[in-house]
Every structure is written in C-alpha cells, then in structure tokens.
Amino acid sequence: MITGPIGIIFYSILLLFLPVLLAPLLKNNQRVLINASFLTASAASLLGIVAGVWTVGGAFTNRIILAAGLPDLPFHLRLDPLAGFFITVICLMSFFISVYSLGYIKGYLGRRPVTSLVIFYNLFLAGMMMVVLADDALFFLISWEVMAAASYFLVMFEDERIENRRAAFLYMIMAHIGAIAILLSFGVMAGLTAGLGGFNGYTFDAMRQAQFPIGWATTAFLLAFFGFAAKAGVVPLHVWLPEAHPVAPSNVSALMSGVMLKTAIYGIVRVTFDLLGTFPWWWGAIVLIFGLISAVMGVLYALMQHDLKRLLAYHSVENIGIILIGIGLSMIFTSFNFPMLASLALIAGLYHTMNHAVFKGLLFMGAGAVLHATNERNMEEMGGLIHRMPWTAALFLIGCVSISALPPFNGFVSEWLTFQAFLLSPALTSPLLKLLIPLGAALLALTGALAAACFVKAFGVTFLGHWRGHRMPHVHEADWFMRSGMILAAFTCLVLGVLPTFFIDWMNIIPEQLLGTKMGAGSGAFGWLWLAPVARERASYSGTIVFLGILVVVVAAYIILHVKPGAIQRVPIWDCGFGKLNERMQYNSTAFAMPIRRIFGFLFHIRERVKLTPAGAYPAVPKRLHYYLRIRDRFWGWLYRPVVEFSFWMSRRVGRLQQGRIQAYLIYSFITIIVLLVFSK
Amino acid sequence: MDLNIAAQLNSFLAAFVLLTAFGMLVQRRMYGLVHLFAWQGLFLSINTAIVGFEAGKHHLYISSLLTLTLKVILLPYILHVLIRRLKLHKEVEVVVNIPLTMLMGIALVIFSYYLMAPVSRLSTLVTRSTLAVALATVMIGLLMMITRRHAVTQIIGFLAMENGLFFAATSATYGMPLVVELGVALDILIAAFIFGIFFFHISTAFDSLDVEQMARLKEEE
Numbered sequence: 001m002i003t004g005p006i007g008i009i010f011y012s013i014l015l016l017f018l019p020v021l022l023a024p025l026l027k028n029n030q031r032v033l034i035n036a037s038f039l040t041a042s043a044a045s046l047l048g049i050v051a052g053v054w055t056v057g058g059a060f061t062n063r064i065i066l067a068a069g070l071p072d073l074p075f076h077l078r079l080d081p082l083a084g085f086f087i088t089v090i091c092l093m094s095f096f097i098s099v100y101s102l103g104y105i106k107g108y109l110g111r112r113p114v115t116s117l118v119i120f121y122n123l124f125l126a127g128m129m130m131v132v133l134a135d136d137a138l139f140f141l142i143s144w145e146v147m148a149a150a151s152y153f154l155v156m157f158e159d160e161r162i163e164n165r166r167a168a169f170l171y172m173i174m175a176h177i178g179a180i181a182i183l184l185s186f187g188v189m190a191g192l193t194a195g196l197g198g199f200n201g202y203t204f205d206a207m208r209q210a211q212f213p214i215g216w217a218t219t220a221f222l223l224a225f226f227g228f229a230a231k232a233g234v235v236p237l238h239v240w241l242p243e244a245h246p247v248a249p250s251n252v253s254a255l256m257s258g259v260m261l262k263t264a265i266y267g268i269v270r271v272t273f274d275l276l277g278t279f280p281w282w283w284g285a286i287v288l289i290f291g292l293i294s295a296v297m298g299v300l301y302a303l304m305q306h307d308l309k310r311l312l313a314y315h316s317v318e319n320i321g322i323i324l325i326g327i328g329l330s331m332i333f334t335s336f337n338f339p340m341l342a343s344l345a346l347i348a349g350l351y352h353t354m355n356h357a358v359f360k361g362l363l364f365m366g367a368g369a370v371l372h373a374t375n376e377r378n379m380e381e382m383g384g385l386i387h388r389m390p391w392t393a394a395l396f397l398i399g400c401v402s403i404s405a406l407p408p409f410n411g412f413v414s415e416w417l418t419f420q421a422f423l424l425s426p427a428l429t430s431p432l433l434k435l436l437i438p439l440g441a442a443l444l445a446l447t448g449a450l451a452a453a454c455f456v457k458a459f460g461v462t463f464l465g466h467w468r469g470h471r472m473p474h475v476h477e478a479d480w481f482m483r484s485g486m487i488l489a490a491f492t493c494l495v496l497g498v499l500p501t502f503f504i505d506w507m508n509i510i511p512e513q514l515l516g517t518k519m520g521a522g523s524g525a526f527g528w529l530w531l532a533p534v535a536r537e538r539a540s541y542s543g544t545i546v547f548l549g550i551l552v553v554v555v556a557a558y559i560i561l562h563v564k565p566g567a568i569q570r571v572p573i574w575d576c577g578f579g580k581l582n583e584r585m586q587y588n589s590t591a592f593a594m595p596i597r598r599i600f601g602f603l604f605h606i607r608e609r610v611k612l613t614p615a616g617a618y619p620a621v622p623k624r625l626h627y628y629l630r631i632r633d634r635f636w637g638w639l640y641r642p643v644v645e646f647s648f649w650m651s652r653r654v655g656r657l658q659q660g661r662i663q664a665y666l667i668y669s670f671i672t673i674i675v676l677l678v679f680s681k
Numbered sequence: 682m683d684l685n686i687a688a689q690l691n692s693f694l695a696a697f698v699l700l701t702a703f704g705m706l707v708q709r710r711m712y713g714l715v716h717l718f719a720w721q722g723l724f725l726s727i728n729t730a731i732v733g734f735e736a737g738k739h740h741l742y743i744s745s746l747l748t749l750t751l752k753v754i755l756l757p758y759i760l761h762v763l764i765r766r767l768k769l770h771k772e773v774e775v776v777v778n779i780p781l782t783m784l785m786g787i788a789l790v791i792f793s794y795y796l797m798a799p800v801s802r803l804s805t806l807v808t809r810s811t812l813a814v815a816l817a818t819v820m821i822g823l824l825m826m827i828t829r830r831h832a833v834t835q836i837i838g839f840l841a842m843e844n845g846l847f848f849a850a851t852s853a854t855y856g857m858p859l860v861v862e863l864g865v866a867l868d869i870l871i872a873a874f875i876f877g878i879f880f881f882h883i884s885t886a887f888d889s890l891d892v893e894q895m896a897r898l899k900e901e902e
Contacts, residue, residue, distance in 0.1 A: 662835070663776060666827045673823075677796055 006062035006079040008051035009087060009129065012044040016126040020119050027115040034105050037118045041098040041125060048091030048129065055084030059509045069138060076203050078135035081509045082274070086132045086266045089354050092492070093259045093361045094125050100365050100485025101251040103478065107372050108249075117157050117249065124150035124255065131263045136203040137186035144182065144263075148175040151260060154252040155244045167243035174240040178230030182267070185223035189275060192216055207275045217276055221283055224271045232264035234324065235294040236635040238317045242301070245316070246309035246377065250368020253309060257316045258361035262353050265323055269350075272331060273514040281430065284331025288436075291324030292443050299450040300600050303457070304631045306379050306589040308367045311458055312360065315403060318447060319356040322418060323349050325444060329421045329437075334515060336428055343511030343519040344533050345421035347504060352414035354503075355496055359402035359411060362489035366396035369478040369486070370462065379461045379589045381469040388475040391483050393463040398490040400459045402497070404452035408547035410496035413531070415448060416541055420533045450596070457592045466583035498543040501528045590629060597631075605632040687735040688810075691852075694728040695811035698848060699790070702821045705841060706786050706828075707779055711769050714837050715760045721844055722752030732851050740859040741851070747866045748847070756840065756873050760833065763877050767884050769833060777828045786821050793817040800853075811852040818845030832883070836876050843869055 002010050019037035026033040054060070063078040079087070101121070108114050127147030134140035152175070156168040186202070193210040194201030201207065212220065226237075233241035245253045268287070272279060298317030305311040326349025333342035369392045370385060371377055386393040402409035405416075422441035428434060478486070496503060505528075508518045519533060532540035561567050575581045597606070607630045615623035659665070701721040708714045726748040733741025763769075775782070790813075797813040822842030826835045847865075850857045857865075 663827050663830075666823065670820075670823050670827060674792070 002064055004062045005051040005055040005058075005060055005084065006064060006077065006133070008047050008054075009079065009133065010064070010077070012047035012051070012091075013126050013129050013133075015040060015044040015047070016122045016129075019122045023115050023119045027113065030109055030114060031106070033118055034109075034114060035102065037122060038098045038102045038105070041101075041122055042095055045091040045095035045098060045125070048087055049095060051079075052084045052086075052088030052091060053506075055079055056081045056088065056509060057506055059513075060084075063135060069142075073136075073138055073199055073202065075139040076135035076205070077133045077139070078204070079133060081507075081513060082266070082269065083132045085350060085354075085507055085510055086262060087129060089262055089357045090125075090128050090132065090259050092354075093357050093489075094128075094255065096485045096489045096492075097251050097254050097258075097361060097365065098485075099488065100254075100368075100482050103481030103483075103485075104251050104365075104368055104372060105249070106479075112158075116153065117252075120150040120153040120157075121252065121255075124154060124252075124260075128259060128263055132266055135205065137190055138202055140204075141179070141183055141186070144179060147260065147263065148172075148179065151248075151252070151256055154256075155248045157249055157252070158247070161247070164247040167240070167247045171240045171244040174230050174237065178227040178237075181223045181227030181230070183227075185220045185227060185271070188216055188220040188223065204270075204275060208277070212276065214280070217279065218283070221272060221276060221279065225268060225287065228264040228267040228271075229290065231267075232261050232320045232324075233294075233317050234290050234320060235297045235317060236639050238294070238298070239633065239636060239640060241317060242305075242310050242313045245313035246307055250309070250364055250371055253313070254361045254364035254368065257313060257364055258357040261316060261320055262357055265320070265327070265349075265353055268324075268327060269346075269514075272327075273334075273346075279331065279335055281332050281335040281433070284328045284333075284335060285433070285436065286328070287324050287331060288328030288440060291321045291326075291328050292440050294318065294321030295325065295447040296321070296443050296450075297603070299447050299454060300596070300603060301633070303450060303454045303593045303596050304604065307377050308370065308379050308382075308458065308462060309364070309377055311379075311454065312363050312367055315363075315451065315454070316356075316360060318451060319352070319360065319403070322415065322444070322447070323352050323356065325349070325440065326352060326414075326418050326421065329418075329425070330515075332428070332433065333421075336430075338427060339515050339517035340519070340534075341421065341424050341427065342515050343508075343517050344417065344424070346511045346515065347507065347519045348414055348417035348421055350507060350510065351417060351500070351504065352411075355402070355410040355414045355493075358489055358492045358496065359399045359409075362486055362493065363396065363399040363403065365482065365486045365489065366392055366399060369482055370396075372478065372482070373475045374473055376469070376473075379458070382462045383465040383468045383583065383586065384463070385467075385475065386463040389463075389477045392478050392486070393459075395483075395486040395490045396463065397459055398493055400455040402493045404455050405448050406452070407541075408497050408543050408550055409493050410500075411493075413497055413500040413541070413543060415444070417533060418444065420539055423539075424534065453596065454593075457589055461587070461589045461592065465586045468583055468586065468588065494547075498547045499528070500541075500543055501531050504531065603634065605634050605637065606630070687731060690731055691728060691735075691811055694724050694731070695814040695848075695852075697724045698728070698818060698844070699814050702818045702841060702845075703783070703786055705837065706782050706821060706825055709775075709779075711764050711831075711833065712761075714834060715757050715764070718760075718837055718840060719753050719757040721841065722748055722756075725844055725848055726753060728848070729851050729856070732855060736855045738855050741856050743859060744851075744856055744862045744866075747862065751866055751870060752840070752844065755870065759873050759877055760837070763833060763880060767833075767880065769831070775828055776830060782824065782828050785824060789820040789824065790814075790817040793820060812849060815845050815849035815852055818842075818848060821845075832880055836873070840869065840873070 019040050023033060023037065026036065055062075059081055061078070061080040063076065066075040066077065069075045105114055105117065108117075124147060127143050127150055130143035131140060131147055134143050152168055152172050155171055156164060158164050159168075189207045189210070189212070190199075190201035192201070192212050193206045201210070230237040245257050248256060272283065295318050298314050298319075298321055302311050302314035302318060305314060326345050326347075330342045330345035330349060333339075333345055367377075369389065370382070373389060373392075374382065374385070376382055398409065402411040405411040419441065422437060422444065425437040426434065428437070477483075504519065512518045529544055530540045530542045532538070573581060597604075607628070609626075609628040611626040611628070612619075612622040613624040613626070615621050657668075698721055701717050701724065704717045705714055705721075708717055726745045729741050729745035729748060733739065733745060777785075793816040794813040797816060801810060801812060819842050822838050822840075822845055825838035825841060829835060829838065843865075850862075856862065
C-alpha cells in the first residue's frame, strides 16, 4: 500500500489505465465508452490536482521504488514540490479538457469510431504524469516515449488526410531526435556518476550527488537542452509544432500545446537546477537567447497565419520562449550568486508555465468549439460568430485577453514578473549581459504588443463582423460539457490573475528547495493584496484592486448607457455613399496582418502576386482579381532542407548496393569473408 | 597401411579434389559440370574412407558411404533429370571470361595456403596439409557462384562449396560427429530437391533460368 500524495498520484495513474483496458470491450457502444473514459480521466485528474496541491503546499518529498522494469534496475518514483507543481498543472488542464471532451468527442459519433482516441488520450495523460514522477533515467525515458508515441497516434487520429499523416511523421521524427539527445545526456551523466562499468548511476539521486567536470556537464546540458527544446518547440526546432497541433482533435491540441510542452520545461528545470546543480552563466545566456528568439519569431509567425489552430500553435512557440526567458534569467542570476533575483525569475517562468497551460488550453478549447460548430479552421471564411456562439465568444475573449498579457488576467502577472526580473539585471557585473538584457526586455515588450495585435485579429476576424464564407453553415453553440470545461479554465485565468500572491506563496517552496531562497512575495499590511517581488517601493501590483477598478468602470459605463432609453442606437454602417457593402469588404486576417508583414517581411519567405483579368477590351476595368500569398518559414530552407537532401543523397548512394543481381550479393559476401580472414589472422 | 602412404594418398586425392574444382571453373558444358561434380564427390568419398581407416574412426566409413550415394549418385542424377527436363543443353554463359577466372582461382589457392600455414604448423594430424586445399575448394565454389549466370550452375557451385567444407572437416578434425554429418547430408539432399522444384517452377513461369532476370525485382529508382 502506497500512501501520501505520491500514493494518490500512483492510483490516479492506474485509474487512467482502466479506460485503456476497457476500451476494446466497450467499442461497440461508443457513447458509453466516451462517457466512461472521460469521466474516469476527469476523476483521475481531480485526484492528481489534490495530490499536487498538497505536495507543494506541504513541501513533501515522497519516493517509492517499484519492483518493475529490468532486472536489477527498478523504477524509482519521486514526488517533490517541483514535480508536484507540474503534476498540478498537468492535472488541472487534463481535468478541464476531459470535461470538455465529454462534449467535444461526441461530435465524432456516427462519423468514425473513437476507440483509439480514447485509448491514446488516457495513455498520453498517464505518460505525462509518469514523466514528472520519474526519478531515474530509465523510467523517465520510458515515460517520455509513452507520451510521445501516444501523442503521435492522437495526431494521426484522422489519418485519411495526407496533411495529418505528414504532420504526424514530422512530429515523430522530431520527437525521436529529441529523445536521442536526452538519452545521450542522461548517458553522459550516468556514466560520469558511476563509471561505465555499472548501471548504478542511472538514478537521479546518484546524479544529484555527483560532481561533474565542467566540460562533461556542458555536454550533458547542451544535449538535454537540445532534446527538450525539440519537444518544447523552441525556434529553430519548432517546425513540427504548427503542423502537428492543428491537425490533432482539438482537445488533444489543447493538451499538447497547454501541457505536453510543459514537460519539456520541467525537464530543463530538473536537469539544470536539480541534477547538474552548478553551472556557468553562459548556459543561462543560451537559454535566454533561444527564449527571446522563440518569443519574437513565434508571435511573428502567428501573425501571418489564417488558420485559427495554427495561429494558436505558433503562440505556443512564443509562450515557451517567454517561459525560457524566465528560466534563463534565473540561471544567470544563480551563477552570479543573486539567489533572490534568481528565485524571482524562476517563479516568473514557472508561473507563466501554469498560466500558459490554462489560457492556451482555454483558447484551443474555444477554437475546438468553433471547429465543432462550423467545420472550418480558416479564419478567412469565418466571422460574426459572436451572435451564434455568445458563450464561446466571451470565453475565447477571456483567453485572448489573458494571452495578450492584459490585467486583470493571469498572463499579465507572469509577464510583469518577468519584466521585473529583467529590470533588476543592472545588478549584474558582466558588461556583455548588461548590454544583452535590456535588449531582451525590449524584445519581450515587442512580443507582448505583437501578441495583443495578433489576438485582436484572431478574435475580431473570427467572432466579429459578418460571416465571410459563401454560405453560413448551421452554427450551434457549444454544449454544456464543452462550455463547463471552458468556463472552468476561464475562471482559473481570472483567479490566477486576481490573487497571484496566494499562488506564489504556495509555489515559493520550489525556488527555496532548488536555489535556497524564497521570493519575497508580499509585504506590508495587506500582504496578500499587493504583489511586490523585490520591495514595496520599487514595484508592486495588486490584481484584486485592478480587477475591482475595471469592474467599477464597466458597471458605471453599463449604467450610463442603459439608464437612459435611446442612448444606444442601431444604425446601418456608413458606406461613403457607395451603397453596396457586403461581407467580402470586411477586413480579413491577411489584410489585418499586412502592415506587420511589410515591416518584418525579411524574416519570412514571402511570395506575393496579384493577377488581373481584364474584361475584354477595357484593361482598366478588371473583371477578376487574383491575389496569391504564400508565406514560408525560412528555417525550413536553412536548416531542414539541407538535412533532408543529404539523407536522401546518402540513401541513394547506399541504395546502389542493392544491385538486384545475385552475383553482386555473392561478391559482397565473398569480399567480406576474405577481408575477415585476412584481418583475423 | 603405412602412415606415410596414407598421408601421400590423402594429398594425392586432395590434389584431385582441387583439380576437379578447377575443372568445374573451366567447364562450359552443363553435363560436363555435373560429371565433374560427381567425380569430386567420388574423390571425397575415397578420401574419407582412407582417413577413417587410418585414424581408426569407423563412423567415417558411414560418412564415406553417404557421400558416395548422395554426391556421386543421387545429386548428379537429380541434376541430370533437371537439365534434361528443362532442356538446358546449351553452353554455360559466364560473367567473367575463363582464363581470368582461372587466374582468380589460382590466387585463391595461394591465399588459402598463406592463410592456413599457421594452422598446419599447430596441427598434429596426418591430414593437416590438405586443409589449405579444402579452404581453396570452398572459395572456388563461391567464385563459381559469382562468375556463372545460370541458376543450375549456381547450385553446383553451392554443392561444391559444401564438398569443400566436408573435406575441411575430415582433414582438420577427422570428421564431424556422425549426427552432424547425417544432418548436413540430409540438408543437402533436401536443398537439392527444393532447388529442383523451384527451378522447374521458375522456368515454367519466366521461360528462363538466367539469374540476370532477377535484377528486375529490385526497387525502381
């Protein structure tokens, strides 16, 4: 009998395996299968939330050793506050999304069987929880692969479309390249810990105790960072992300984008702060620089998209960048021995991890509701959905405000904390960093502004205006399961934004254990009301007061507008006397993003063409106009195409061995025999 | 029998085995090949009997008898039938011309002697000097498989290789245990049957037994 928080999580993982086993039996009754499995998943996630919150709050460190796995290499499981925090994030989102799935997956009823989706969904959740619990390299990698393989099959779910198969294949390749790097990194650490003769070094405990020479530690760190970055979608390893996330079913996209990427963040934090322990400052600089590149490039790519889910996927790249900025700053401060600042930056990164999970999950659920209702992912064909889907529109708007880092929602708090960490950098002594860090702060500000622009576009084009497609399909509001999932997530966004001090106090144990110092969260008489990361005089923020202020303004405006009848009038749009306005004349997403495309065009591979078809003899009066725009990722041509071409070239070379003539094959064996005879002599 | 005489007889027969191996390398006619193969089997069988007598290993008589029935009578008979049924009277096509093949064979023999020199020095058996010949026979069998185009000639090359292995076994260790030899003999027999049946089907299906045709089976570029 395993007790304590780790026991709860252990049993909740076992609970997740239940639908996996039952699914084949229930496959003839799909409705029961959906209800049973997603209710089980919700229950398991609730258990996980309880255990995670409990672990972090009580600062427990539990461990168990399972007599499973290879002989003499048992599985080690360990639950410490860091793991507990990620368990909370994972389970919080998987709870919301499982509730949402109860409604969303029913959309597949009668269209295609969902047995495989149910199986891999639960395996995927279990895999993510196992990754966080793992306390040895073997179990970690097994869980990592369970997670990767399950998500591969989920991306593959609608496999009749070639787009899905290609995306899944690309995802698989990237996941495996990353996994190889992680494996090598653990190999380096384990080998240095206990020598290459035995396997004793494979537990994380042994790695924690060991002292690594700087060269090998750097090798291990770089390999691990590469591997986790491939999973997290850090630019330039992000190419799989905008392909795989949009084509998966929306609940899975929400999980992948909101939660799965966070396991990579967990891996980076675990390896650098916990396993390696000490590091030079330039490791932090690497993390910071890649974080900045991802943040800026991610948001710029997102602006260019007109596929709603693809846009959201690129925003995950951006937000992973912001999280890495926090972690990178924390590493820099740690190595210069500023533990207070380091814990501030780490809290900023982790808090953004949690916030991003919640609002990105919410946005993907909203996009899923739109997709469910309209069967459309292309924003250019949407519009005016606020009239048909008021709930979804309002909830999606909350997600948009959160991700754009506007108060009083949660995105603001974590980005504000990141800025605070940036603004404290003059304490550093290295002149290079003094130059780099203000630049980073400026880029982060740019990112925030562009993200806001992007979500104005996403919300405006999708929900406002008129329907742009040829024929408005029968659009229906999301059902109550989907709505409750989204409402829960939106409410969490608000709570995390209004009462950040509680959460920061709760998770303050993590920097205390990893870095030795807490972040000073509150100060003064109303400690919980004011979030003051360094000192009250320097900077402080109160989500509650801002929220109340906004509430007062909104209520006042409502009263002023509604108290007098006739203050609001509905009139036709002024059409400049032209008189024939139609829905084709609205701003669309390409048009909205055009100014930004002009400014940052050099970062993309853009091909733009306008073709006029004149009407007969009057070239000045065009009959038809074709606008062609194609925007491609430059990284594909720079980084991936050479690799792809090289591997094809190598394969063709090697393929020449396959002559098809039996004599040739015999000659190969003949030569091999002779060579072996000569050399074995 | 004197030990010396036995050793000389052994070397003499080894020379004949090698000679027939070269003969097969040169022979262009299908029937000629089968006859040479039968002769090689006969020399092998006599050699086995002499070694058995010399070393006092009586199970070698049984292997000798087995060799005689299988490799001198049964397999050549099967090949004969195959050639007659499939009407393969024409000349054997070769990939590399005959003189060059001969030169390669000679090089292989020298190579084998060079390779086996340390082994022969260590061994105390009467038959040690023939080990190199046995290895050369194996190699020449492989060379024959490489240089011939026709499927039946490849089988003969394969069987010649097996002869070489058998010869190596008798000369290096006075033969393998009887069970193993019985097993190998049975394998060879079954292999020959299977080859025969397959060739029959291949030739009816494709109208040819030229292995060049198989080049079409590979993946298109």
